[in-house]
Amino acid sequence: MAAPRRSRSSASKATAIPQLSWREPQAAPVVLVSGPEEVCAERATGALRDQMKAVDPSLEITDLRADDYAAGSLLAVTSPSLFGEPRLVRVGGVEKCSDAFLQEALAYVEAPQEGATVVLRHTGSSVRGKKLLEAIRAGKGGGVEIACPAVKYDRDREAFAAGEFRHAGRRIAPRALQALTQAFSGDLAELAAACQQLLQDTDGDIDEKVVNRYYGGRVETTAFEVADTAITGQYGAALLALRQALDSGADPVPLVAAFAMKLRTMARVGGQRGPNRQVAQQLKMADWQVDRARRDLQSGWTERSLGVAIQAVARADAEVKGASRDPVFALERMVTVVATRAPFGA
Known part of the structure; x- marks a missing residue:
């Protein structure tokens, strides 16, 4: 097997194990997926799964939570079965791991099970599990690390999007790349989804005209910014964002569509x-979509208020498509209902 390719975004601390790019992961007895960028972590884990299933379709896949851990689970799911199928065990929440998991994981990396790949997801949001990470990085368990650092700045977002097209063997013009990253300046997951949509729906090189046809310059990002602000209950900020969006030329129809979605x-x-992954599989969504929806729901939503908001959006949708002479008022009323979680005028 060729030597693992090292990532340029390696952990800053000295480590004795290979540092891999999240775009080019490789299986190992223990795979540490570290860092806060969930989109990159999901891509890496998904690619590992696909690689291993391509080698052996009988791959057994098990998901565990380190923060809700039943003693003995790790050894049970990594132990060889009667027919010796390869095993992939994905463990989430290592940054919140229980004492039982920490103790058993430390013992496991000292003597990993043959034929098993254990993927440990640690977001870096806490120092919990530090001893385990240090053991892995010291070389115990024959591990590798896949770093998923935060993508914060415009240049990092452009590099991420450029990598999406380069990895797919496609070319995107510099101005098109800039327009695309500006159109999705808030959520990296939405930028990733936009890149994948362009790759799936178009052929050949991607220019600025193609990007504008799909996403209308900054209109789509403005729509999601307005929706995000209203959904989190920021009434005044949501109305201001709506006014700014309209002043910059945003079309009312995609604004309503962002709320509806x-x-x-x-x-x-x-x-x-x-767990998010289980719900995502049931609903045929990406893990990040479930995670984002659950975070949105925690900002004061109830079943009743959600129903009222959905009705308001449906009414606004009809009005901005011709049922009302004043689409701006229809948008303001929709934003008011969503941001206040109450019927208009209540």
Whole structure:
């Protein structure tokens, strides 16, 4: 096997194990996926799964939570079965791990099970599990690390988007790349989804005209910014964002569509129980969509207020498409209902 390719975004601390790019992960007995960028972490874990299933379709996949851990689970799911199928065990929440998991994981990296790949997800949001990370980075368990650092700045977002097209063997013009990253300046997951949509729906090189046809310059990002602000209950800020969006030329129809998409996702996720990955599989969504919807729901939403908001968005949708002479008022009323979680005028 070729030597693992090292990532340029390696951990700053000295480490004895290979540092891999999240775009080019490789299986190992222990794989530490570290850092806060969830989109990159999900991509890396998904690519590992696909690689291993391509080698052996009988791959057994198990998900565990380190923060809700039943003693003995790690050894049970990594132990060889009667027929010796390879095992992939994905462990989330290592930054919040229980004492039982920490103790068993430390013992496991001293003597990993043959034929098993254990992926440990640590966001870096706490120092919990530090001893385990240090053991892995010291070389115990024959591990590798996949760093997923935060993508914060415009240049990092452009580099991320450029990498999406380069990895797919496609070219995107510099001005098109700039327009795309400006159109999705808030949520990296939305930028990733936009890149994938362009890759799937178009052929050949991607220029600025193509990006504008799909996303209308800054209109789409403005729509999601307005929706995000209203959904989190920031009434005044949401009305201001709406006015700024309209002044910059935003079309009322995609503004309403952004609200509808987010509220519809919240409604679907709100009735489900279980880990994000399990719910995502049931609803055929990406993990990040479930996570984002659950975070939105925690900002004061109830079943009743969500229903009122969905009705308001449906009314606004009809009005901005011709049922009203004043689409701006229709948008303001929709934003008011969503941001206040109450019927208009209540």
